[in-house]
Amino acid sequence: MDEAIPRRRKVWGWGYQGEGPTPAERDAVAAMVAARFGVREVSFEAPPPVEALDLRPPRVHPPEALAHLCSDGPYERAVHAYGKSYRDLVRSLRGDYPHPPDVVAYPRTEDDLVALFDWCAEAGAAAIPFGGGTSVVGGVEPDVGDRFAGAVTIDLTRMAGVVEVDEVSRAARIRGGTLGPDIEDALRPFGLTLRHYPQSFEYSTLGGWIATRSAGHHATLATHIEDRVESLRAVAPAGVVETGRFPASGAGPDPNRLFAGSEGTLGVITEAWVRVEPRPRWRSSAAVRFDGLRQAAHGARALAQSGLHPSNCRVLDPNEALVSGAGDGSAALLLVGFESADHPLEPWLARSLEIARDSGGLVDEGSVRHRSEENGSRGGPVGTWRSTFLRAPYLRDVLVSMGMITETFETAVTWDRWERLHSAVLAAVAETLSAVGASPVVVSCRFTHVYPDGPAPYYTVIAPGRRGDEVAQWDAVKAAASDAIVTNGGTITHHHGVGREHRPWYGSGYTAGIALLGPPAEIGSGAPGWHAGNLDPPRRPRGTNG
Ligand SMILES: Cc1cc2nc3c(=O)[nH]c(=O)nc-3n(C[C@H](O)[C@H](O)[C@H](O)COP(=O)(O)OP(=O)(O)OC[C@H]3O[C@@H](n4cnc5c(N)ncnc54)[C@H](O)[C@@H]3O)c2cc1C
Numbered sequence: 306m307d308e309a310i311p312r313r314r315k316v317w318g319w320g321y322q323g324e325g326p327t328p329a330e331r332d333a334v335a336a337m338v339a340a341r342f343g344v345r346e347v348s349f350e351a352p353p354p355v356e357a358l359d360l361r362p363p364r365v366h367p368p369e370a371l372a373h374l375c376s377d378g379p380y381e382r383a384v385h386a387y388g389k390s391y392r393d394l395v396r397s398l399r400g401d402y403p404h405p406p407d408v409v410a411y412p413r414t415e416d417d418l419v420a421l422f423d424w425c426a427e428a429g430a431a432a433i434p435f436g437g438g439t440s441v442v443g444g445v446e447p448d449v450g451d452r453f454a455g456a457v458t459i460d461l462t463r464m465a466g467v468v469e470v471d472e473v474s475r476a477a478r479i480r481g482g483t484l485g486p487d488i489e490d491a492l493r494p495f496g497l498t499l500r501h502y503p504q505s506f507e508y509s510t511l512g513g514w515i516a517t518r519s520a521g522h523h524a525t526l527a528t529h530i531e532d533r534v535e536s537l538r539a540v541a542p543a544g545v546v547e548t549g550r551f552p553a554s555g556a557g558p559d560p561n562r563l564f565a566g567s568e569g570t571l572g573v574i575t576e577a578w579v580r581v582e583p584r585p586r587w588r589s590s591a592a593v594r595f596d597g598l599r600q601a602a603h604g605a606r607a608l609a610q611s612g613l614h615p616s617n618c619r620v621l622d623p624n625e626a627l628v629s630g631a632g633d634g635s636a637a638l639l640l641v642g643f644e645s646a647d648h649p650l651e652p653w654l655a656r657s658l659e660i661a662r663d664s665g666g667l668v669d670e671g672s673v674r675h676r677s678e679e680n681g682s683r684g685g686p687v688g689t690w691r692s693t694f695l696r697a698p699y700l701r702d703v704l705v706s707m708g709m710i711t712e713t714f715e716t717a718v719t720w721d722r723w724e725r726l727h728s729a730v731l732a733a734v735a736e737t738l739s740a741v742g743a744s745p746v747v748v749s750c751r752f753t754h755v756y757p758d759g760p761a762p763y764y765t766v767i768a769p770g771r772r773g774d775e776v777a778q779w780d781a782v783k784a785a786a787s788d789a790i791v792t793n794g795g796t797i798t799h800h801h802g803v804g805r806e807h808r809p810w811y812g813s814g815y816t817a818g819i820a821l822l823g824p825p826a827e828i829g830s831g832a833p834g835w836h837a838g839n840l841d842p843p844r845r846p847r848g849t850n851g
Contacts, residue, residue: 331703334704337628343745350707360402363377374421375411383405385405385406385445386406386447388443389439391779394705415575430457431455433457434569436462436510436512438508441713441801444517444803444804461575464575465484466483466487468576476579478576479499479577480511481576482512484508485505485510486506497581498581501514503520504698511574515531515534516802517801520754520761524753533580534579537561587648588674589649590654591674593638595666595667599724602723604660613656616642617642617643618754621639626686628765629690630689630690643657672686709770710770712766713765713766714786717762718794726790726794727762729793732789733785737781738782741774746768762795764786
């Protein structure tokens with residue numbers, strides 16, 4: 306490598322080196338674990354230092370002409386060995402690195418990329434695109450088996466930057482490796498925003514968002530990043546692909562949508578024109594209490610079908626409300642919010658609250674906020690929920706270091722089937738955790754997004770794990786929950802992507818539409834040197850008829 310990395314990501318845990326939970330946050334998590342799970346003997350396990358890791362020697366080496374772009378140092382290999390799922394965190398905490406990349410490359414240009422791919426093809430090495438590495442589905446893990454002579458992780462964060470802003474059409478040309486905060490910093494002077502805020506915003510990239518069909522800030526309408534992609538450019542095995550900039554087009558299958566969700570199997574997305582919007586000046590929000598999740602879902606459905614399209618329409622079950630601090634655990638909450646760069650929003654919020662009341666909700670009058678650019682601050686349950694949401698990944702690290710199982714999974718399902726799915730998921734998780742000896746358990750549910758035809762339920766599971774067995778314990782729960790999801794009409798993922806972890810449930814059961822294109826193992830496997838970490842032969846999901 307010819308240059309030092311400006312800020313170094315932690316090998317283990319969320320964020321950059323030097324960042325992390327405060328002592329007060331750690332104490333609060335320990336107190337919560339003692340109160341809810343009866344775990345009083347708390348010890349915090351620390352990951353081994355990088356120099357103590359026993360990484361296998363690199364199996365492939367770059368040619369001299371590419372050496373300045375590459376590193377095979379232990380830090381680089383370890384920090385690119387995993388994404389950020391619970392299983393990744395536990396394995397990395399234990400210093401368990403059976404499949405580190407042999408080499409990590411940092412291309413700066415498309416020419417660099419092409420040269421790297423040519424070398425990978427010649428060397429018989431798998432090339433794995435790596436954006437921010439926040440995949441929670443094993444999408445960046447270089448577990449490529451014996452078919453390849455080695456694995457080269459292609460870190461794209463040096464192919465970054467906002468290149469061009471079209472203020473007239475409200476679109477921006479942004480390089481694939483650009484991190485969320487850098488996108489917003491560059492758009493701010495124009496008064497514009499992409500307003501795509503996944504919870505992983507700080508450490509994930511535009512290319513990664515598109516490659517995984519990430520879902521962000523907006524709870525209705527343009528929920529996924531592909532709704533914002535006007536055109537894109539990618540380096541594919543057949544050459545450079547560039548799609549035309551159109552507000553819309555009816556010409557054949559949409560090539561942008563083909564790359565959206567391709568998870569690196571079709572090529573590397575090097576840049577995209579994305580639709581941006583003026584920064585909001587007015588915001589109105591409120592919280593509504595309901596007896597339980599089902600009642601709150603009723604209110605959310607009425608809102609989702611009202612045509613009002615709130616930018617926030619999140620449902621928290623009582624557990625989720627309690628854990629996030631937005632409520633006291635005695636009621637479910639519906640958080641409603643509107644934003645506009647053009648007009649105040651009192652009438653929209655007022656009509657939403659009428660709908661919520663008609664659905665049996667009790668409006669928390671103290672939570673109603675109308676803010677303009679000039680005045681007002683976030684606060685109340687809506688503000689509390691937001692700040693917990695942003696700190697949650699750091700707090701998850703604390704839980705993992707204490708030996709707690711803590712993971713999330715998500716889906717989307719039509720309204721007519723969601724209650725059945727929800728009951729089946731809760732039963733599957735509780736039964737499996739009890740069978741593997743992990744109890745008591747807290748399972749909470751929120752709706753991250755709502756559509757006129759159905760919600761996107763998102764589950765968080767926390768339970769005491771058995772140190773050393775947590776991954777096996779979690780794998781059993783994840784398999785049972787995934788079976789329950791697909792057999793009850795849900796998609797295996799609303800926005801986390803497929804990666805390795807969802808492969809068994811992808812393309813089968815109710816998510817079978819993609820099977821028309823052939824099994825996913827065949828997608829993108831035409832050229833040597835191309836691998837996205839998820840090209841294993843598909844397995845038939847257990848418990849499905851698909
Ligand atoms: C705490 C936490 C919260 C999260 N919250 C959300 C959320 O709110 N919404 C959401 O949608 N997701 C969320 N995720 C999941 C994850 O952040 C998203 O999948 C994100 O889009 C991944 O972006 P990345 O840049 O980190 O990609 P990576 O993890 O680096 O890569 C993901 C996949 O895309 C491929 N890839 C990456 N860049 C490119 C490229 N330029 N061209 C082609 N292929 C590429 C990789 O090979 C891999 O298969 C969360 C994850 C964590 C850990």
